[in-house]
Amino acid sequence: MGGIADQAERAGRQAENSDWLDYAVRIGMVAYGIVNLMIAWIAAELALGDSSGKASSQGALHKLAQQPFGGALVWLVAIGMVLLVIWRLLEAALGHRDEEGGKRWRKRAVSAGKAAIYGAVGVSAFKVATGSGSSGKGGQSTTSKIMDWPGGTWIIGLVGAAIVAYGLNNIRRAWTEKFREHLSAEGQGGDAGKAYIWFGKIGYMAKGAAFIVIGGLFVYAATSHKPKKAGGLDDALHKVLQQPYGPVLLMVIAAGIACYGLFCFARARHLSR
Known part of the structure; x- marks a missing residue:
C-alpha cells in the first residue's frame, strides 16, 4: 500500500509541475476573467438603474449566453472552471511544499476553498450551458x-x-x-x-x-x-x-x-x- 501511495504522490507531483497544467490554468484564468467582466457589466447597469440582471456568477453567465457566440463562451467558462478546480485540488493535496508545518496546511486549506469557489462557478456554467440553470433570484x-x-x-x-x-x-x-x-x-x-x-x-x-x-x-x-x-x-x-x-x-x-x-x-x- 505504501508503494502505491508513493507512486500516486509522484504522479500527482509530476502533474502539478507539468506544462499542461500551466496551459490549463491559463485557460481557466481567461474564463474567470470573462465571468468577472460580465459581473462588472451587470453591476454597472444596476448602478444606472437597470435591475433586470442578477449581479452574481450565474447572472453573469446568463448575460454572457445572450451575447453573440455566448453559448460557446459559457462552455469555455465551464471547462475553464473545471481546469482551475483540478489545479487547486492538486495544490490542496500536494502543493506548498516549500512551506513548513501549519503554514503549509493553512495554504492547502485555502487552495481547497478556492477549488470550491471555482467549482460553484463551474456548476453554474454547466447549468446555463445545458439550459437547466434558472436566471431568476433564488x-x-x-x-x-x-x-x-x-x-x-x-x-x-x-x-x-x-x-x-x-x-x-x-x-x-x-x-x-x-x-x-x-x-x-x-x-x-x-x-x-x-x-x-x-x-x-x-x-x-x-x-x-x-x-x-x-x-x-x-x-x-x-x-x-x-x-x-x-x-x-x-x-x-x-x-x-x-x-x-x-x-x-x-x-x-x-x-x-x-x-x-x-x-x-x-x-x-x-x-x-
Whole structure:
C-alpha cells in the first residue's frame, strides 16, 4: 500500500509541475476573467438603474449566453472552471511544499476553498450551458435550513466572519501588492506591467469590499435570526445601492470588479504559479 501511495504522490507531483497544467490554468484564468467582466457589466447597469440582471456568477453567465457566440463562451467558462478546480485540488493535496508545518496546511486549506469557489462557478456554467440553470433570484432556503440546526445561527455567523476575513485579506493583498506573486517578472515590467499591477490593486480592493459586505449580511442574518437577510454578491451590491451616493459607490465597485477581470487576463498571459 505504501508503494502505491508513493507512486500516486509522484504522479500527482509530476502533474502539478507539468506544462499542461500551466496551459490549463491559463485557460481557466481567461474564463474567470470573462465571468468577472460580465459581473462588472451587470453591476454597472444596476448602478444606472437597470435591475433586470442578477449581479452574481450565474447572472453573469446568463448575460454572457445572450451575447453573440455566448453559448460557446459559457462552455469555455465551464471547462475553464473545471481546469482551475483540478489545479487547486492538486495544490490542496500536494502543493506548498516549500512551506513548513501549519503554514503549509493553512495554504492547502485555502487552495481547497478556492477549488470550491471555482467549482460553484463551474456548476453554474454547466447549468446555463445545458439550459437547466434558472436566471431568476433564488431564495435563502439553504441558510434557513442551516439556521434550524442546533447551533445553526452560530454556523451562519462563523461563515459570515470567515467571508469578512477573506475580504479583508483581499484588501491586504491589494495594499501590500502581494498579488504580484501571481505574475512573472516579465508581467511586472514596463508600462504594461504597471497597468497590470494597478488592475490588481484596484481589483483586489473591490473584490475585498464586496466580500466584506457579503459576510456582513451573513453575520447580520445570524444575529437577527433572519435568514433572508443573508445573501450573495447580488444582495451585497443592492445593499450598496441603498446607501448615500449608492449609485456612485456601486459604479466604483463595478469598475473594480472589471479591473479584477483584466488582472485575470494578465495573469493568464504572464502566469507564475
